[in-house]
Structure formats: C-alpha cells, structure tokens
Amino acid sequence: MTIIRPFRPAMGIAADAEIIVIGSGMAGMVTALRLAPRKVTLLTKTPALTGGSTAWAQGGIAAAVGADDTPQAHASDTVVAGAGLNEASTVDLLTHDGATRLRELIASGAPFDRGEAGEILLGREAAHGHRRIVHAGGDATGRHIHKWLADRVDQTPSIDVQTSAFAWELAVQDGRVGGVVAYHAGGGWTLHRAPFVVLATGGSGQVFQRTTNPGEGTADGLAMAARAGVKLADLEFVQFHPTALVDPHATAGAPMPLLTEALRGEGATLVDGAGRRFMVDEHPDAELAPRDVVARAIWQRLVDGDGAYLDMRAIMSGPSAAHFPTVQSLCAAAGFDPACDVIPVAPAAHYHMGGIAADDRGRTSLDGLWVCGEAAATGVHGANRLASNSLLEGLVFGHRVADDIAEKAALPRHQPDVTAPSVPGADAAAEIAKLTAQLRALMYEKVGLRRDDAGLQAALDVHRDIAERLAEIANQAHPSIVFPDDVRRWGELRNLALAGRLMTLAAAQRCESRGAHYRIDFPQPAAAAGVRQFLTLDDLAEPGGAQEGYRDDANTTALSV
Numbered sequence: 001m002t003i004i005r006p007f008r009p010a011m012g013i014a015a016d017a018e019i020i021v022i023g024s025g026m027a028g029m030v031t032a033l034r035l036a037p038r039k040v041t042l043l044t045k046t047p048a049l050t051g052g053s054t055a056w057a058q059g060g061i062a063a064a065v066g067a068d069d070t071p072q073a074h075a076s077d078t079v080v081a082g083a084g085l086n087e088a089s090t091v092d093l094l095t096h097d098g099a100t101r102l103r104e105l106i107a108s109g110a111p112f113d114r115g116e117a118g119e120i121l122l123g124r125e126a127a128h129g130h131r132r133i134v135h136a137g138g139d140a141t142g143r144h145i146h147k148w149l150a151d152r153v154d155q156t157p158s159i160d161v162q163t164s165a166f167a168w169e170l171a172v173q174d175g176r177v178g179g180v181v182a183y184h185a186g187g188g189w190t191l192h193r194a195p196f197v198v199l200a201t202g203g204s205g206q207v208f209q210r211t212t213n214p215g216e217g218t219a220d221g222l223a224m225a226a227r228a229g230v231k232l233a234d235l236e237f238v239q240f241h242p243t244a245l246v247d248p249h250a251t252a253g254a255p256m257p258l259l260t261e262a263l264r265g266e267g268a269t270l271v272d273g274a275g276r277r278f279m280v281d282e283h284p285d286a287e288l289a290p291r292d293v294v295a296r297a298i299w300q301r302l303v304d305g306d307g308a309y310l311d312m313r314a315i316m317s318g319p320s321a322a323h324f325p326t327v328q329s330l331c332a333a334a335g336f337d338p339a340c341d342v343i344p345v346a347p348a349a350h351y352h353m354g355g356i357a358a359d360d361r362g363r364t365s366l367d368g369l370w371v372c373g374e375a376a377a378t379g380v381h382g383a384n385r386l387a388s389n390s391l392l393e394g395l396v397f398g399h400r401v402a403d404d405i406a407e408k409a410a411l412p413r414h415q416p417d418v419t420a421p422s423v424p425g426a427d428a429a430a431e432i433a434k435l436t437a438q439l440r441a442l443m444y445e446k447v448g449l450r451r452d453d454a455g456l457q458a459a460l461d462v463h464r465d466i467a468e469r470l471a472e473i474a475n476q477a478h479p480s481i482v483f484p485d486d487v488r489r490w491g492e493l494r495n496l497a498l499a500g501r502l503m504t505l506a507a508a509q510r511c512e513s514r515g516a517h518y519r520i521d522f523p524q525p526a527a528a529a530g531v532r533q534f535l536t537l538d539d540l541a542e543p544g545g546a547q548e549g550y551r552d553d554a555n556t557t558a559l560s561v
C-alpha cells in the first residue's frame with residue numbers, strides 16, 4: 001500500500017532576535033519605535049510597510065486636545081458607544097494617555113491639518129459630544145500618518161524590517177513563546193526565535209464578504225493565538241460601517257471603498273431611492289446616530305428594496321470638497337460624481353472590537369506574548385467602538401506594550417525545534433479560492449448585522465464541514481509546485497476559517513442584543529448578559545471529539561515544540 005505523507009519543506013533558522021513585532025500598522029510601528037534602541041525584528045506580510053488598515057484610515061484620530069474638551073468627556077462618549085461592556089480602567093488610559101500621546105505626536109512633527117493661525121483643526125464624528133478628531137490631508141489621515149511613521153521606522157537602525165514575511169504560527173515551548181514561524185516570499189520557511197513576541201496584526205474584516213478592510217485583514221494574529229491556546233475576548237462584536245460605497249463594477253468580495261463618517265459630521269444625509277431622508281425617523285441624532293443604528297437602518301432599506309444613498313452634493317459642490325480628496329477619487333473611480341450624484345451605500349464589516357484578550361499593558365494569557373491595536377481586546381471599546389478611537393488605541397497601547405517589555409530583563413532563550421508545515425500547491429488554488437468565497441458569504445449572511453439562532457447554528461454546521469475539508473487538504477498536501485501566493489492564501493484561509501468559526505460560536509452564545517451584536521430573536525439587552533465573553537480554542541471541541549481542522553498534525557507541528 002502506498003502511504004502519501006504531507007510534503008514538508010525545509011525550515012531555516014534566523015539569527016536570534018531580541019523582540020519580534022508582527023505587523024506594520026499604527027500599533028506595530030509605534031511599538032517598534034518606542035522600543036528603540038532595543039533591537040526589534042519587524043515582520044510584515046506585505047511587500048512594503050504600507051499594508052493593513054492604518055494607511056486607509058480617513059476620518060482621523062480622536063483625542064481630547066480641544067480647549068473645551070476633557071479626557072473624561074471623551075471617556076464618557078466611549079462608554080456610551082460601548083453599551084456597558086467597556087473596561088473602565090482601559091478607557092481612562094485611552095482617553096488620558098491618548099491626549100498626551102497625540103500632543104507628543106503633533107509636537108514631533110506629524111503632519112496634522114492646521115488652520116490659518118496654525119491651530120490644529122478638529123472634526124466631528126457620530127456619537128462624539130465634541131469636535132475632537134484630528135486629521136491629515138483632509139480625509140487621507142491614515143496615508144499621511146502611516147507614511148510619517150514608516151519614514152521613522154526606516155531611519156531607525158535598531159529596527160530590522162522584513163517584508164513579504166507571513167507569520168504562520170507561534171512557536172511555544174514549556175508554556176511560553178519562543179518565537180514565530182514565518183514564510184518569506186523570497187526565502188521559504190524560517191523560524192525566528194525571540195523571548196518577546198508582539199502581535200500587531202490588525203483586524204479580521206476579510207472574514208466577511210463585504211468589508212472596508214484591505215486584503216491583509218484576515219485575522220492572522222487572532223487565529224495564531226487561538227491555536228496556541230491563548231484566551232480570546234468579545235469575538236461576537238464586529239462593527240459594520242454604514243456607508244461603504246457600492247461600486248457596481250467591482251469584483252465580488254473586493255474591499256469596499258469607505259465614505260467617511262466625517263461627511264455626515266459635515267452635513268451629508270442618507271436618503272432612500274425616492275429621495276426621502278430616512279434617519280430622521282430612526283433616531284434623534286439622525287445621520288449621527290451610533291454606527292450600528294445607522295447600519296441597520298440602511299440594511300433594512302436594502303432588504304426592502306428601497307435603496308440607500310449618501311447625499312453629499314452640498315459638501316462636494318462647495319469649498320468643503322477640498323477636505324475630502326480621498327472620497328472624491330474613490331467616487332470617481334466607481335464612475336460617480338459626488339457633486340451631482342447621490343452615492344449608493346451598504347454596510348460593510350469594518351472593525352473587530354473582539355480579539356486576543358489583553359490587559360492594560362497588552363499582556364496576553366501566554367507568557368512572552370503581547371498584543372496591541374485592532375488584534376487586541378483590552379475591553380476599551382466594549383460592544384461598539386466610537387469612531388476614530390482605533391488609531392488612538394494603537395498609539396496608546398503600542399506605547400504601553402513597548403514600555404512593559406522594556407522594563408523586562410532579557411529572558412533565557414528557548415530552542416524551539418519545529419518543522420515546516422505542509423502547504424497545498426498550485427493544484428489546490430481553485431478550491432482554496434472557492435472555500436474562501438463560501439466562508440465569507442456565509443459570515444456576511446448569517447453572522448452579519450442581523451443574527452438569529454437558526455442562522456448561527458446553520459453557520460456552525462457549515463464551519464464544521466469547512467474545517468474538515470481544510471484538514472483533508474492539509475493532510476494530503478504533496479505539491480509539485482508551490483508559489484508564495486499559494487502559501488499566503490492557504491494560511492489566510494486557515495485563519496479566516498478558524499476566526500469565523502469562533503466568532504460564530506461567540507455570537508450564538510450571546511443571547512441578547514448589545515452594541516454591534518444584534519439578535520433578531522433577542523432584540524433587547526439582557527441585564528444578566530452584560531459581561532464580557534472569553535473563549536479559547538477548547539470551546540470549539542465537539543462533545544467527546546477533537547477540534548478537527550485546527551490541530552491537525554500537518555499544520556500545527558510548529559505549535560508543539
């Protein structure tokens with residue numbers, strides 16, 4: 001009998017690093033810069049530092065830096081948006097440290113927009129009681145601030161940047177992290193050993209068919225941590241942005257262009273196909289109601305066939321248009337003129353409040369592993385995030401993680417002995433693409449803006465089937481040709497599938513509606529349910545069975561070192 005064994009390529013070992021940071025968004029770069037001159041290896045999966053959501057941010061960064069504002073007022077707005085699930089102590093850190101960190105960033109020359117007298121301009125967004133959003137290049141905040149940080153990273157000799165480096169698995173030994181296994185597009189499988197590892201891998205929007213997130217948002221950090229047994233939190237809370245542009249010519253599943261909430265802050269309205277302004281009947285704050293309220297109202301118009309459109313003609317035909325160059329070019333690329341046309345919109349997965357459970361210094365439940373930015377769940381956002389609080393989160397908690405690590409003495413190194421995972425090759429590419437599309441459609445339909453038990457249980461069944469299929473594919477892998485893109489797509493599908501399944505389980509277990517989590521069958525908040533939900537991979541275990549598909553031998557040898 002011929003026994004087909006999974007193909008296992010060779011594993012290289014990188015020179016020992018002092019600290020590994022994974023991710024080059026706001027959170028990862030702030031952490032690495034703050035750690036200088038301690039030596040940091042910064043891994044990022046894109047060919048340049050520019051990957052991730054940070055560079056796509058439009059609205060700006062919220063902080064109480066205005067004369068009439070206070071960190072307490074910012075905290076109070078954050079807690080109202082969070083619907084009773086925020087951790088009060090981390091919210092205080094976010095808003096107090098946040099004002100200080102933002103002032104430092106401004107003082108060190110970050111290019112925020114200023115008025116004629118040199119004052120920092122402050123914008124307004126939904127559910128903020130004050131104008132407190134600083135921005136750069138109008139609605140190109142992320143691009144400008146990301147570039148400013150990336151230039152500093154490039155100029156910092158203690159940071160060794162490695163691009164096109166896909167972090168695959170944490171290497172864990174004796175209950176603590178000893179490094180990370182990564183696939184390098186130019187150099188194959190490499191074990192990076194270090195006693196301190198920081199996950200700053202961003203969000204998970206790509207789990208859903210409709211998302212504003214770039215292709216990098218595939219929940220890699222969340223899934224890696226889950227497979228290592230790390231505690232996760234708040235997974236059911238996914239924020240859908242109400243106004244993603246519906247481009248009739250876009251490829252199915254492509255990221256949807258964002259029409260920033262700042263437009264509604266400046267007076268843009270939402271109308272149905274008959275031109276009726278529908279948000280005035282839905283909420284006293286109309287278009288500036290909390291995001292989940294606006295998103296569900298739009299969803300309902302789309303389900304009812306009434307259509308939903310953002311009307312920004314008054315803004316885009318006047319002098320304020322100069323503040324929205326990104327919106328202008330996104331509309332033009334989709335064939336619309338926002339000065340003349342109302343623009344079709346739909347809700348799209350935008351931000352994950354849940355993630356890897358972390359304390360106020362970014363420590364996780366696994367020794368040696370820290371997390372910050374969107375990948376983290378510190379409880380700062382509760383059940384719903386206030387607009388423009390996430391770049392601030394990366395700034396504040398990136399600093400806190402770095403300071404916590406910097407206080408520590410160098411630890412003894414482990415010598416994890418790992419083997420490379422098996423990866424299906426070009427012959428499996430079509431099935432991987434199909435499974436990815438199936439998973440994303442399932443999540444948008446059954447685990448999206450409106451959920452109920454029947455849909456969530458049906459989704460869990462499909463997740464189980466997908467997990468079994470992934471295990472089969474991995475265990476049969478013996479490819480003749482593997483391209484770097486095949487490795488990344490396969491790795492991302494494994495991560496999306498695990499993250500999606502855990503998110504579905506968390507949503508099924510929260511039998512109430514709260515913040516961004518809306519259950520048709522439990523439309524009200526339940527007082528008894530007003531606590532955070534923590535999960536680990538073990539919660540997926542079938543009664544009397546294994547967690548098939550995740551700890552399959554072919555893909556998790558890196559874990560069991």
Ligand code: FAD
Nearest residue numbers: 023024025026027045052053054059060167202373374391
């Ligand atoms: P990211 O910026 O997403 O960076 C993640 C990094 O991890 C990337 O470098 C990626 O390449 C890397 N990575 C991921 N997986 C791996 C892996 N396996 N191996 C190696 N590297 C990996 N928030 C605001 O506060 N204000 C706004 O105005 C705003 N506007 C937004 C507009 C859009 C269109 C979107 C999508 C989001 C917006 N947000 C905004 C949210 C905010 O941008 C993100 O929450 C924030 O940028 C996350 O920062 P981060 O550093 O945690 O992750």
Ligand code: SIN
Nearest residue numbers: 058059260261387388
């Ligand atoms: C936006 O500009 O509408 C997005 C801001 C955010 O997600 O914080």
